[in-house]
Amino acid sequence: MSASSNWFTEQHVSSGSAIGYRITGKLAEEQTPFQHIEIYATTDWGNLMVIDGCTMLTTRDNFLYHEMMTHPVLYTHAAPKNIAIIGGGDCGTLREVLKHPEVESVVQIDIDERVTRLAEKYFPELCESNADPRAQLLFDDGIKYMADAAPASLDVVIVDSTDPVGPAEGLFNAKFYASCFRALRAGGILIQQSESPLVLLDLIKSMHKEMRGVGFAATRTLPFPQPCYPTGWWSCTMARKGAPFDGFREHDAANKPFATRYYNAGIHRGALAEPEFMRAALGT
Amino acid sequence: MSASSNWFTEQHVSSGSAIGYRITGKLAEEQTPFQHIEIYATTDWGNLMVIDGCTMLTTRDNFLYHEMMTHPVLYTHAAPKNIAIIGGGDCGTLREVLKHPEVESVVQIDIDERVTRLAEKYFPELCESNADPRAQLLFDDGIKYMADAAPASLDVVIVDSTDPVGPAEGLFNAKFYASCFRALRAGGILIQQSESPLVLLDLIKSMHKEMRGVGFAATRTLPFPQPCYPTGWWSCTMARKGAPFDGFREHDAANKPFATRYYNAGIHRGALAEPEFMRAALGT
Numbered sequence: 345m346s347a348s349s350n351w352f353t354e355q356h357v358s359s360g361s362a363i364g365y366r367i368t369g370k371l372a373e374e375q376t377p378f379q380h381i382e383i384y385a386t387t388d389w390g391n392l393m394v395i396d397g398c399t400m401l402t403t404r405d406n407f408l409y410h411e412m413m414t415h416p417v418l419y420t421h422a423a424p425k426n427i428a429i430i431g432g433g434d435c436g437t438l439r440e441v442l443k444h445p446e447v448e449s450v451v452q453i454d455i456d457e458r459v460t461r462l463a464e465k466y467f468p469e470l471c472e473s474n475a476d477p478r479a480q481l482l483f484d485d486g487i488k489y490m491a492d493a494a495p496a497s498l499d500v501v502i503v504d505s506t507d508p509v510g511p512a513e514g515l516f517n518a519k520f521y522a523s524c525f526r527a528l529r530a531g532g533i534l535i536q537q538s539e540s541p542l543v544l545l546d547l548i549k550s551m552h553k554e555m556r557g558v559g560f561a562a563t564r565t566l567p568f569p570q571p572c573y574p575t576g577w578w579s580c581t582m583a584r585k586g587a588p589f590d591g592f593r594e595h596d597a598a599n600k601p602f603a604t605r606y607y608n609a610g611i612h613r614g615a616l617a618e619p620e621f622m623r624a625a626l627g628t
Numbered sequence: 629m630s631a632s633s634n635w636f637t638e639q640h641v642s643s644g645s646a647i648g649y650r651i652t653g654k655l656a657e658e659q660t661p662f663q664h665i666e667i668y669a670t671t672d673w674g675n676l677m678v679i680d681g682c683t684m685l686t687t688r689d690n691f692l693y694h695e696m697m698t699h700p701v702l703y704t705h706a707a708p709k710n711i712a713i714i715g716g717g718d719c720g721t722l723r724e725v726l727k728h729p730e731v732e733s734v735v736q737i738d739i740d741e742r743v744t745r746l747a748e749k750y751f752p753e754l755c756e757s758n759a760d761p762r763a764q765l766l767f768d769d770g771i772k773y774m775a776d777a778a779p780a781s782l783d784v785v786i787v788d789s790t791d792p793v794g795p796a797e798g799l800f801n802a803k804f805y806a807s808c809f810r811a812l813r814a815g816g817i818l819i820q821q822s823e824s825p826l827v828l829l830d831l832i833k834s835m836h837k838e839m840r841g842v843g844f845a846a847t848r849t850l851p852f853p854q855p856c857y858p859t860g861w862w863s864c865t866m867a868r869k870g871a872p873f874d875g876f877r878e879h880d881a882a883n884k885p886f887a888t889r890y891y892n893a894g895i896h897r898g899a900l901a902e903p904e905f906m907r908a909a910l911g912t
Binding site: 351404405617 | 647853894
């Protein structure tokens with residue numbers, strides 16, 4: 345990581361690649377009990393949030409990630425009413441979930457309240473639905489929350505976390521997946537951000553294996569573009585309880601009662617088409 | 629552009645973003661009559677070719693670009709027999725085109741022979757079909773070649789060029805498109821790399837307008853991931869002579885007689901689904 349000569353660049357050591365943005369200044373910097381947070385102003389990408397040296401989001405391109413972490417899973421579930429978001433402190437995922445009128449409750453559990461407070465200040469558009477009466481914001485340990493959740497109480501669990509190191513490490517293993525499985529109703533879906541399909545395919549393979557190992561009936565990885573993350577290509581992985589995947593509510597997606605910038609029914613179908621190298625690696 | 633501390637980083641000034649690779653050394657550097665070419669060895673991405681400071685390709689991720697510049701257009705055309713590639717000096721596009729058994733001839737016209745000679749040495753896998761009897765490699769001005777091409781002599785023209793500045797500037801305007809239009813048979817298709825859909829949507833809009841302006845009946849932009857190019861998200865734009873697009877040869881694509889790493893029939897369908905912001909901007 346370096347922030348010199350008016351560029352902030354994240355050097356992603358494990359893949360030997362780097363992504364950077366031209367910045368005009370640092371807007372905030374905090375060491376919280378959990379992590380180091382920086383906010384920069386950029387010339388072309390709006391504001392930029394960095395946690396522990398890793399780019400989390402920019403104003404300009406976060407719509408890709410937030411729409412793909414929410415609308416595919418919500419249009420895959422037959423009737424998503426009760427949702428939990430683990431992580432997601434910038435509230436962009438929460439905002440997208442609340443666009444679905446059939447959703448009755450969303451609880452967001454992020455361990456670090458400072459992420460949300462900084463998002464309210466520097467990414468206010470992502471927080472515009474935080475006062476929705478269906479939303480509850482908790483600042484707590486998401487792993488413990490899911491371990492304690494009432495059985496069969498949720499329709500969808502969205503894991504919108506940082507990379508599988510540090511605070512988020514415990515979100516990528518069988519013990520956590522078993523908690524999610526128990527908390528979901530039959531037909532319920534767990535969806536988790538699953539890193540770059542090009543450089544972290546081994547992690548994705550292991551997620552599929554662990555998710556199926558705790559009882560999920562089917563798993564599926566959807567790739568999507570995300571310029572600010574390593575390789576600019578990202579993915580989310582879904583696991584369904586009780587039954588295999590059987591398409592999605594295409595008619596509802598094609599007639600969605602809200603605006604998006606990336607997602608539509610065609611994009612959803614497209615994201616379900618796995619590249620050849622993923623099919624070969626995942627055996628799908 | 630900087631190549632210090634063992635990282636080569638391309639700073640893309642017009643979008644305020646940068647992409648870099650960790651390098652182990654410089655393998656070649658040449659000033660040709662047309663451009664400045666560098667080849668680096670990287671830790672994780674194989675070899676890296678840079679022209680005039682811009683990343684052209686890496687060993688690891690060029691399959692995405694080369695497959696998407698060829699298989700969608702060839703499976704859209706009913707019977708592609710005679711093909712021209714403008715640019716494409718690394719020969720990766722040529723290799724993919726020659727995988728199609730129905731192709732009878734491919735002429736590749738790149739202005740700079742040194743790109744091909746360096747590709748033969750540092751990207752030999754891309755040049756493995758250069759001796760195919762159906763292939764002809766010319767080192768000449770692609771704009772002049774298309775202006776002089778016999779009318780109605782080609783089925784597909786693939787414009788695999790650098791950015792629309794410098795040597796490639798003349799490949800992004802009505803005059804060049806008119807040459808392509810005249811050289812194509814009825815039903816023929818022009819396909820051109822069309823930069824990042826996120827940051828160069830205005831260029832894409834103008835390409836659609838200019839292509840239709842010279843007589844093409846329909847135009848279509850297909851986005852795809854390409855980690856080494858600015859924003860990691862790229863696109864190609866197709867224009868068809870004589871008739872609107874009417875799907876593609878899905879059965880043939882699903883039964884392709886060759887291996888790919890990204891492309892398949894599902895990926896092709898997915899690439900035809902335009903994101904909401906593109907539909908809004910392009911009026912499609």
